[in-house]
Amino acid sequence: MAEFAAPAIRDWDFPRTAASILLMTRFGEDRGVDVVDALRGTSLAMSQLRDPGLLVDARQELAVVRNLVRELGDSAGTAIELGRRYHVTTFGIFGFACISSPTLRDAMAFSLRYLDLSFTFSIPHVAVDADKISMILHDERVPEDVAAFLVLRDLAAIYTVMRDLLPDVAFRSLDFRRAEPSTVESYVDLFGVVPAFGTEANVATLDLAFLDEPLPQANEHTVAICEEQCRELVTRKRARSGISHDVRERLVRVGGVEAGMDAVAHELAMSPRTLRRRLSEAGTSYRVLVDEVRQALAEEMLAIGALSVEDVAIRLGYAEASSFIYAFKRWKGITPAAFARRASPRGPSGR
Known part of the structure; x- marks a missing residue:
């Protein structure tokens, strides 16, 4: 095909x-x-x-x-x-x-x-x-x-x-x-x-x-007018969506460990105040992005099955495994251990 x-x-x-x-x-x-x-x-x-x-x-x-x-x-x-x-x-x-x-x-x-x-x-x-x-x-x-x-x-x-x-x-x-x-x-x-x-x-x-x-x-004339407007819309939207992507990319690079907004803003060549404003305009925040990256990385590491819950917590920058377990239950509604058992290739597919 x-x-x-x-x-x-x-x-x-x-x-x-x-x-x-x-x-x-x-x-x-x-x-x-x-x-x-x-x-x-x-x-x-x-x-x-x-x-x-x-x-x-x-x-x-x-x-x-x-x-x-x-x-x-x-x-x-x-x-x-x-x-x-x-x-x-x-x-x-x-x-x-x-x-x-x-x-x-x-x-x-x-x-x-x-x-x-x-x-x-x-x-x-x-x-x-x-x-x-x-x-x-x-x-x-x-x-x-x-x-x-x-x-x-x-x-x-x-x-x-x-x-x-x-x-x-x-x-x-x-x-x-x-x-x-x-x-x-x-x-x-x-x-x-x-x-x-x-x-x-x-x-x-x-x-x-x-x-x-x-x-x-x-209608050939109508579709031409509409496409021009769509082109302008996506240009503006893609410019705005880039900031969330850029912050996530930097957080993933450090393994989900929070680098601090000041450090990330410096890498992006802007002030923390500007970064906060741009993230707000994009409908998110630095704290939300940290949580999202940590959740995604946690799911990946737990699904592999090679790391303990404590090891995953350490790699994500949590001082204690209990803090990670609490955060994971807030994200997924289950404990990291339960998620790992369900995600295991030997377990149920969930589909």
């Missing part, structure tokens, strides 16, 4: 508008979830979400996902119903560009080129062979506790948008890495096919003929 087009981004950690958080908060409200509970841990208020210019950190959206899963459960039905809320109009100018594209081929290429204007966590890679298109949704870097939920939400959203663009489009087959659920009714209801489960990758396929179907609302 040949790659159709490379996605503009390789990871889910990119800033996005608040539209998805607003959509999920309203979804939760419809199911009895209080706004305060839906937004817990995001530092956001409902009034802020109505600002179309507000950019949020991906981890703020991730917090809302976790809140909904905690309140509503992580069932396939919930993930699919949430994904069905994402119509082409949810994506603003990005969505208008897609719906104005000449064909599905053009809309897909545009979507991958400006993927960081979407709300996806599962990064799609699209390949083409003699008679079909294969869309692989990569969730390897998505946090394990919500990976299966987000793959299904993202795929349901993608399919809903594709049907907005081309009502006759249909999937040919579906594969999921997750274990087979007790019922597949919600899958069949939306996607029209019975999926395979426990596969090596999350893959959706459709007939190649759909690629060159003309879209009903195609």
Whole structure:
């Protein structure tokens, strides 16, 4: 198979508008979830979400996902119903560009080129062979506790948008890495096919003929105007997202051991005050990034199984193992030892 087009981004950690958080908060409200509970841990208020210019950190959206899963459960039905809320109009100018594209081929290429204007966590890679298109949704870097939920939400959203663009489009087959659920009714209801489960990758396929179907609302002038605006948006967003990446990169280099904001700011050729302000603008903070890097490194080291909990604590800069255990339980809801047993190749897969 040949790659159709490379996605503009390789990871889910990119800033996005608040539209998805607003959509999920309203979804939760419809199911009895209080706004305060839906937004817990995001530092956001409902009034802020109505600002179309507000950019949020991906981890703020991730917090809302976790809140909904905690309140509503992580069932396939919930993930699919949430994904069905994402119509082409949810994506603003990005969505208008897609719906104005000449064909599905053009809309897909545009979507991958400006993927960081979407709300996806599962990064799609699209390949083409003699008679079909294969869309692989990569969730390897998505946090394990919500990976299966987000793959299904993202795929349901993608399919809903594709049907907005081309009502006759249909999937040919579906594969999921997750274990087979007790019922597949919600899958069949939306996607029209019975999926395979426990596969090596999350893959959706459709007939190649759909690629060159003309879209009903195609407009060459409109799509040109929309692309220009999208180009300006991603330029601004990518400039802002760089600061979080730069700080994480330096923290990873020192093994998650906190170097101190002053030292990191000096490496980045700015004052601590400027660093604090820029991180705040990106929807995060130095303390949050330290926690995130420590969590990611802790999971990697524990999954390998070669280090004790005490060794991992020392490598991450904790003075005592008890402090690390407390922090890990706050991150994952279980002890490091329990996580290591579950992550072991000899243990359950968790899928």
